Amino acid sequence: MSADFCGLELAHPIINASGTFDAIAARRAFGEELIERFPFSAFVSKTVTLAPRQGNPPPRLWELPAGLMNSIGLPNKGLEGYLAHDLPELARLPVPLIVNVMGFSRDEVARLVSAFAARDEVAALELNVSCPNVETGLVMGTDPDEVARLLAAVRPLTAKPLIVKLTPNASDVTAVARAAEQAGASAVSLINTIKGMAFHPLTGEPWLGGHTGGVSGPAARAIALAQVHAVSAAVSIPVIGMGGVQSGRHAADLRRAGATLVAVGTESFRDPAAGLRIAAEIRAFSYDAP
Numbered sequence: 001m002s003a004d005f006c007g008l009e010l011a012h013p014i015i016n017a018s019g020t021f022d023a024i025a026a027r028r029a030f031g032e033e034l035i036e037r038f039p040f041s042a043f044v045s046k047t048v049t050l051a052p053r054q055g056n057p058p059p060r061l062w063e064l065p066a067g068l069m070n071s072i073g074l075p076n077k078g079l080e081g082y083l084a085h086d087l088p089e090l091a092r093l094p095v096p097l098i099v100n101v102m103g104f105s106r107d108e109v110a111r112l113v114s115a116f117a118a119r120d121e122v123a124a125l126e127l128n129v130s131c132p133n134v135e136t137g138l139v140m141g142t143d144p145d146e147v148a149r150l151l152a153a154v155r156p157l158t159a160k161p162l163i164v165k166l167t168p169n170a171s172d173v174t175a176v177a178r179a180a181e182q183a184g185a186s187a188v189s190l191i192n193t194i195k196g197m198a199f200h201p202l203t204g205e206p207w208l209g210g211h212t213g214g215v216s217g218p219a220a221r222a223i224a225l226a227q228v229h230a231v232s233a234a235v236s237i238p239v240i241g242m243g244g245v246q247s248g249r250h251a252a253d254l255r256r257a258g259a260t261l262v263a264v265g266t267e268s269f270r271d272p273a274a275g276l277r278i279a280a281e282i283r284a285f286s287y288d289a290p
């Protein structure tokens with residue numbers, strides 16, 4: 001069940017959601033077997049920013065009855081650290097590498113895109129315009145005009161596929177998707193996490209160090225399905241669908257809603273081999289089977 005995505009020939013349609021699978025740590029934990037049986041047909045890295053970041057203060061996670069809420073806040077080594085330390089490791093993976101980038105201005109995103117445009121190890125870029133956990137509260141991806149201006153600035157900088165990661169926290173996600181397509185995006189991916197909040201059970205203060213967080217996992221699945229369905233009908237470029245996928249049936253649902261590829265996120269924390277299992281299950285799944 002191979003998948004053609006923006007000219008990349010992938011072995012199957014299951015990839016990871018950015019930030020939910022640390023391939024470098026997983027290789028340390030599982031050894032070379034992880035490389036021989038890599039769970040995903042392409043690997044999407046955690047978000048890289050221009051400058052190094054510590055991330056948000058703890059606590060960073062809150063468990064929900066049907067999912068997880070995070071306020072990680074983009075900790076990463078920054079562009080220079082990523083190029084020096086992470087890229088050589090990730091380039092050894094047996095699948096194409098998609099690098100997820102985020103900037104706090106168009107100029108920052110442009111500098112990140114230019115840097116990765118020059119690297120043969122990178123097959124495609126994902127522009128994260130949808131992180132819910134930044135101090136400024138500013139999320140570029142909620143405004144179609146902002147997204148169009150960003151694409152106008154960065155599209156000329158690379159011939160590599162540019163995937164725009166959309167937020168479910170926009171008032172009209174289809175308008176943002178159409179703006180991205182018209183301005184030259186190669187694909188869109190959705191959904192990022194849904195903004196949420198929890199209070200400390202004893203003090204009543206916000207539990208998360210970042211105060212609010214992003215909801216993922218099964219709680220997000222029906223929302224993802226509706227948004228992927230709406231966006232797939234609104235654009236002609238490929239769609240990567242994600243949100244609460246735990247099984248081949250869930251992945252098949254997102255494909256039926258219009259997704260070309262399906263990303264597994266929160267489920268990988270419970271089962272690091274979930275990608276392999278879901279890829280096998282979707283191969284076997286058919287709505288018409290008796």
Ligand code: RRO
Pocket residue numbers: 019047070071072073074075128130131132133192193214215
């Ligand atoms: O690092 C995070 O807090 C984070 C990011 Br960049 C994102 O895109 N989505 C999310 O739920 N958390």
